[in-house]
Amino acid sequence: MGPQEFAYLLQGLAWTLVLTAMGFVGGIAFGVIVALMRVSSVTWIRLIAIGWIGLFQGTPLLMQLFVAYFGLPLLGFNLPAWAAVGIALTAHASAFLGDIWRGAIQAVPRGQTEAAMALGLHTRSLMIDVIMPQAFKLSLPATVGFLVQLLKGTSLAAIVGFIELTRAGSIVSNQIYRPLLVFGVVGAMYFAMCWPLSLWGRNIERRMSAGVSR
Amino acid sequence: MTHPNETKTAQPMVMMRDVEKYYGTFHALKNINLTVAKGEKIVLCGPSGSGKSTLIRCINALEVSHGGEIVVAGHSLHNDQKAIDAVRRVVGMVFQQFNLFPHKTVLENCILAPMRVRKLSRAEAEATARKYLERVRIGDQADKYPAQLSGGQQQRVAIARALCMEPKAMLFDEPTSALDPEMVKEVLDTMVSLARDGMTMICVTHEMGFARQVADRVIFMADGEIVEENDPENFFRAPKHQRTRAFLGEILAHH
Numbered sequence: 001m002g003p004q005e006f007a008y009l010l011q012g013l014a015w016t017l018v019l020t021a022m023g024f025v026g027g028i029a030f031g032v033i034v035a036l037m038r039v040s041s042v043t044w045i046r047l048i049a050i051g052w053i054g055l056f057q058g059t060p061l062l063m064q065l066f067v068a069y070f071g072l073p074l075l076g077f078n079l080p081a082w083a084a085v086g087i088a089l090t091a092h093a094s095a096f097l098g099d100i101w102r103g104a105i106q107a108v109p110r111g112q113t114e115a116a117m118a119l120g121l122h123t124r125s126l127m128i129d130v131i132m133p134q135a136f137k138l139s140l141p142a143t144v145g146f147l148v149q150l151l152k153g154t155s156l157a158a159i160v161g162f163i164e165l166t167r168a169g170s171i172v173s174n175q176i177y178r179p180l181l182v183f184g185v186v187g188a189m190y191f192a193m194c195w196p197l198s199l200w201g202r203n204i205e206r207r208m209s210a211g212v213s214r
Numbered sequence: 215m216t217h218p219n220e221t222k223t224a225q226p227m228v229m230m231r232d233v234e235k236y237y238g239t240f241h242a243l244k245n246i247n248l249t250v251a252k253g254e255k256i257v258l259c260g261p262s263g264s265g266k267s268t269l270i271r272c273i274n275a276l277e278v279s280h281g282g283e284i285v286v287a288g289h290s291l292h293n294d295q296k297a298i299d300a301v302r303r304v305v306g307m308v309f310q311q312f313n314l315f316p317h318k319t320v321l322e323n324c325i326l327a328p329m330r331v332r333k334l335s336r337a338e339a340e341a342t343a344r345k346y347l348e349r350v351r352i353g354d355q356a357d358k359y360p361a362q363l364s365g366g367q368q369q370r371v372a373i374a375r376a377l378c379m380e381p382k383a384m385l386f387d388e389p390t391s392a393l394d395p396e397m398v399k400e401v402l403d404t405m406v407s408l409a410r411d412g413m414t415m416i417c418v419t420h421e422m423g424f425a426r427q428v429a430d431r432v433i434f435m436a437d438g439e440i441v442e443e444n445d446p447e448n449f450f451r452a453p454k455h456q457r458t459r460a461f462l463g464e465i466l467a468h469h
């Protein structure tokens with residue numbers, strides 16, 4: 001494998017990171033909304049969030065990518081491939097992160113809400129100042145775990161023709177007929193990204209269960 | 215039409231009339247009638263599950279009552295959020311489990327509501343917070359996190375946090391029950407000094423020494439009802455009801 005092929009893989013790697021970042025940033029922004037809707041006291045708002053979460057948790061990511069890539073153009077949205085994939089990953093991540101944070105919000109002790117209400121705080125300040133910072137901390141291990149899943153999940157974008165790391169790998173492999181070497185390198189690249197994240201997540205989890213306050 | 219302020223001196227701080235409360239089909243408060251005057255100190259006691267917490271939580275609308283009328287500082291509850299806000303603005307609460315915000319320092323715990331609700335500037339809120347933290351003798355811990363403090367210190371911070379809203383009345387729900395015995399006194403001393411300064415207080419507690427020292431009235435509850443009320447002297451010397459006597463016998467035997 002020459003430097004040219006390696007550079008091609010690195011380009012694929014860059015796209016994998018871009019897709020992950022899109023999915024994660026979009027997923028965080030919309031996931032917060034999904035989580036808040038999911039714990040709303042208004043039934044119909046809650047039902048929309050439950051439906052959204054169920055839809056994306058109950059179907060394969062691959063199918064979600066297909067729908068975004070082939071379905072959105074049929075509806076008249078003409079999007080470049082990266083945008084379609086970005087939308088699918090964002091929607092996917094918003095559902096998963098929304099559900100993770102729903103759990104974390106509900107895990108904050110009831111007494112926190114009561115103390116905040118007794119002090120006269122309204123929902124907005126209650127959520128922003130009291131509940132969400134605590135929920136965020138509680139959710140960090142699961143959130144990092146999902147980030148790892150999402151990073152690996154971007155490889156599915158290869159199916160709709162997107163040249164991210166996995167697809168770059170199969171193209172290079174077809175050119176130089178060294179599949180073991182090429183996919184070994186590709187695998188090592190995924191590993192180099194995911195392993196530190198996993199360690200970080202595990203580290204946070206251990207610190208939290210050890211009960212160290214900060 | 216009379217302006218609410220005109221009747222202020224005559225107006226009780228808390229008025230509960232024929233209040234009922236259900237949890238599903240469970241009848242938690244039965245025909246509660248209670249009037250608390252400005253500056254009055256009430257101690258509420260009774261066996262576990264008798265409805266003490268439920269009663270005081272109805273006063274600041276942490277629980278919704280289902281019948282009768284509750285008027286706090288001139289605001290009639292069970293109409294709208296505005297009345298609830300107005301009541302919470304003037305009634306502070308201290309919980310058994312402290313319920314400090316663990317991700318905020320002591321000072322941040324104390325300035326949050328004054329800034330968000332009273333709309334004080336940060337500087338004003340901090341000045342207020344430092345004043346009340348001094349007042350509960352914990353001013354030197356302002357920059358620590360709750361987890362770094364002892365239970366007694368945490369509860370005093372919780373009292374200071376409530377005082378930072380400059381309330382007219384304070385509700386205490388078993389403020390010393392979660393504390394190690396050696397820390398009970400520092401919290402009770404704080405409450406006694408608050409009482410001396412004329413605060414209206416409604417305290418759920420089994421600290422009978424505290425009741426003797428500061429209460430104007432002791433109220434005994436059982437099965438969701440107010441069974442007996444009296445001044446502390448007579449309450450302890452000559453309880454009228456069998457249930458009160460049994461309860462006092464148990465409490466005093468344990469102390």
Ligand SMILES: Nc1ncnc2c1ncn2[C@@H]1O[C@H](COP(=O)(O)OP(=O)(O)OP(=O)(O)O)[C@@H](O)[C@H]1O
Nearest residue numbers: 237238240242260261262263264265266267268269
């Ligand atoms: N959220 C709730 N849902 C259902 N039942 C409840 C709820 N809160 C309280 N109860 C019930 O109402 C009754 C009164 O509860 P409350 O907490 O007011 O008692 P208490 O006198 O404060 O008791 P304790 O001394 O144990 O704190 C209890 O039987 C309790 O089980």
Ligand SMILES: [Mg+2]
Nearest residue numbers: 266267268387
């Ligand atoms: Mg109670």
